[in-house]
Amino acid sequence: MHLDHGNDFPERHTHSAEAIRPDGTRRALRIGLGGPVGTGKTATVAALCRALRDELSIAVVTNDIYTREDAEFLLREAVLPPERISAVETGACPHTAIRDDISANLEAVEDLEDQVGPLDLVLVESGGDNLTATFSRGLVDFQIFVIDVSGGDDIPRKGGPGVTTADLLVVNKTDLAPYVGVDLEGMARDAKAQRGDLPVAFTSIKAEGGVRPVSDWVRERLAAWTAENAAA
């Protein structure tokens, strides 16, 4: 039984957290992308859309800090039709909108499902923030944290909730490593120490096929999640 709002705390508060909706259909898998400014979150979203849009029905929610730049970048790049991209304003607090008060983002996700659904996948891109940004489990099912080599190879060692707990850590711009004197193997060791068995993808998103490790991971998550939540 899946009523509009069941009595199972805490699921009730999101009303749409359950994988199976009241009408028996399955909602989209929601994946959040967070990480510091300029590491390649929007580029990753764009590349994921290009890689997956022919096989999946996708929509994107962006959370810019003070503009609609990210949404406009995605529109300009024409990775998805405009009706599949929605921008949430965050009042100078991007981490609040994805963690402490997720209501605006939930509404954006639900509206996209209502307006262009059914969807297989919704990507929620956070505004560029700092190493402590994580998504609420009330908003997304999985989260990707994007850092880059030019931010310094000590980021994985420093840890923080994003680096240590994200379901996938993407270390972007590996092609720049030689120019910024970064030790990729050291980064991998530090990441392993911080994250245990959680996966890390070293890649250069802008290179041909660079998004592959990320898109493969998304496909796996979607397959597993779909199997877990097979419509009753």
Next chain:
Amino acid sequence: MAIHHVTAPVAGAAARTRPPEPFKERAARPPEPGPVRSGRPPEPFGNRAARPAGSRAALLVLADGRFPAGGHAHSGGAEPAVKTGRVRDAATLEEFCRGRLHTAGLTAAALAAAAAAGLDPLVLDEAADARTPAPALRAAARRLGRQMMRAARAAWPSPELDALAAARPRGAHQPVVLGLAARAAGLAPLDAAYASAYEAVSGPATATVRLLSLDPFDATAVLAHLAVDLDQVAGTAAEAAARAVREGAEALPAPSAPLLDITAEQHATWPVRLFAS
């Protein structure tokens, strides 16, 4: 400290010595009215039996700035006021907040108190539209109302909230939802008025800390200075709600701040901004 409002501390001291009248009304709460418009079905908006016994502490939860109802993304008109230089320090923030409180704040607080008193929320939603001439502010109020609804239903599940959510899936005006949430929490109309009135000033104060890098201690002192004004506005709003219970929603006050309306419309067209409104 850059606050030059000398009368506030004096008035504050006076307020502390006088009997806590705003709260007295709670004990002598007027008998629960039936739905005001008899033309509407009394269920479930008129369902009193489902109301839990109230705990006063629920007011702290409802009025907490961390209540996850979307307020953090809105400046309450502070962003355009900062941009034009009307708000530039603690003193001008206090004047801005006082102005907003006694105009749009009073209107919102009365709507919230009326919803908490049991007036038909759909009638109040129309009354809110009539009192909100700026389309940008109507849109913001409905968006915030929808977000408030989600948080309220999680915190205080109630058939009345469910019914309003079903009737206004895109969101009712925020003060109406806030009032109904207070009602679901078992709070009194005056409590709802306090929560709404406080929000009218705490929103711009918090936003100004971010916009101006204003000293957060100064911003908090501004809010403390406004305590007497808050008592006044909440009391007036609750009285108006009690009148509206007898006479209908037309009895609710309708002051507005034209400059807030105008700058809200301008703000909505800005390509680059920190806050949604």
